[in-house]
Amino acid sequence: MSVLVFAETIKGKFKKATFEAVTYGRKLADALSTDCIALCLGDVTGAEDLGIYGASKILNVKDDALNHFDSQIYTSVIAQVAGQTSSDVIVLSHSANGKSLIGRLSVKMNAGSVSGVNALPNVDGSFSVSKGVFSGKAFATYEIITAQKVISLMGNSFGVQELGSAGTVETISADVPASRLTVTEVQVSEGTVPLPEAELVVSAGRGMKGPENWGIIEEMADILGATTACSRPVADSDWRPHHEHVGQTGIAIRPNLYIAIGISGAIQHLAGVNNSKVIVVINKDPEAPFFKAATYGIVGDLFDVVPRLNDALRKFKAEA
């Protein structure tokens, strides 16, 4: 009755969200007095490190067909390994791939599923677990009644912890069905942390007046090592790429720090960001609705305030 964590990779590399899922899987396994097994698929590098985050066993199924993501064959292989290891709970990251897998695994294994969970389940007696609903406006506790369960962990909701030491990777075999699709390319921007994983986010809105003014935003992100985001009209006007769009119809994020610059704080924008731990709002309008959701507020013209904040941050970083 182990906990099986699908240790996701992109181009063979692990992401922070994977380490978080392993940490979570380990804590859940502890609560259930069982093992936490991490499973990686295809050619991967650095799988030993999954032990550091709490995996007591690290398994790898290798097959050329697993070097690209296909929800159908991944589901088949994960379900087989769950069977081989008598795993009752499958933990995924609530990532693009995790979201492709959770529904399939639920059907394949006849397991109840809850996607985007944000805390450990309550496991005495029943199995109930909380997740965000209504796009950040509320939480719901779900109860799973089936013997087997599949859950996906919302990024940045649990944190990465070092709970052990590097382990050894065991290669195991499984039947890998033929894939019915071809992945023609995988394009990911190197160097920057993707938004759903980012701990620090600098975001700007229509108050910026135009795309030519984004230099000060990128500068702040550079100083902090933060990822940039934007409001919807900014992405709609192609001032910024659409993968930066956060909110109800964009990406929902929960970083440690969200700095909102020249964004009014419309309810649909807040829906995607109001679970951030700390929110800083810079806006020239003291009545901007965003201030109601903010931890720290600055009323002022962003074109004065942001360069001054950048100077202060640079000074802080130089002294740190």
Next chain:
Amino acid sequence: MKFLVCISKTPETTAKIGFTNDNKEFDTNGVQFIMNPYDEWYALVRALELKEKLGGEVVAINVGPASNDIIIRKALAIGADKAIRVNAEPESAFAVAKYISDHAKSENYDIIFTGKETIDYNGSEVPGMIAEFLDLPFISYASKLELEGSSASIERDIEGGVEGIKLDTPFVLSAAKGLAEQRIPNMRGIMMAKRKPLEVVEPAVVEEPVSIASFELPEKKEGVKMVDPENMEELVRLLHEEAKVI
């Protein structure tokens, strides 16, 4: 070509969310409902565009009570040819997907479209479940879809980038921003929708593997601390010493 578009009913985006019955039920009092934006703006419209180009039929399907007919009529007004409502009010994505699959399994749809998630329960589970019930490939978060004959080229959003995929129909796809542009129904569409077929089917009820035990509203923020715009050193100090985020 035959396309199925799964549409869901969700609270309008500015709706105030509250609960009744000891926080066990969503309070629908005074809440306006709309078609889930991803289903309407991207999934439905892309299916219609492909039908307009390649010929065929677009069928909209919803699992829900008779009060959902209003959003189903909207899908017909935007351009779907006919609609099906499975008369049930399930609590789990599993049951929704099972009912849709039960309908779809004998219909030979070329593509089954859904939105990338609903804005109420934020599940992203239904399309993958349909794909597994029907043993079909599934592409999530598609932001681009081109179809030539039976071969599709797709781009899907992944963390910090995109993935390009080629495959043949049939398959299941969930729609993200970029796939199409919202269409507003015109008067003629609204009139025609009244005469288009809306079939109601009674499902073979399935057991639900999960249920919602209770809801909770987020804790109220403590109230904003205002910082002097002339003193950004103070903000940096607060972020470092008080909030401990930098």
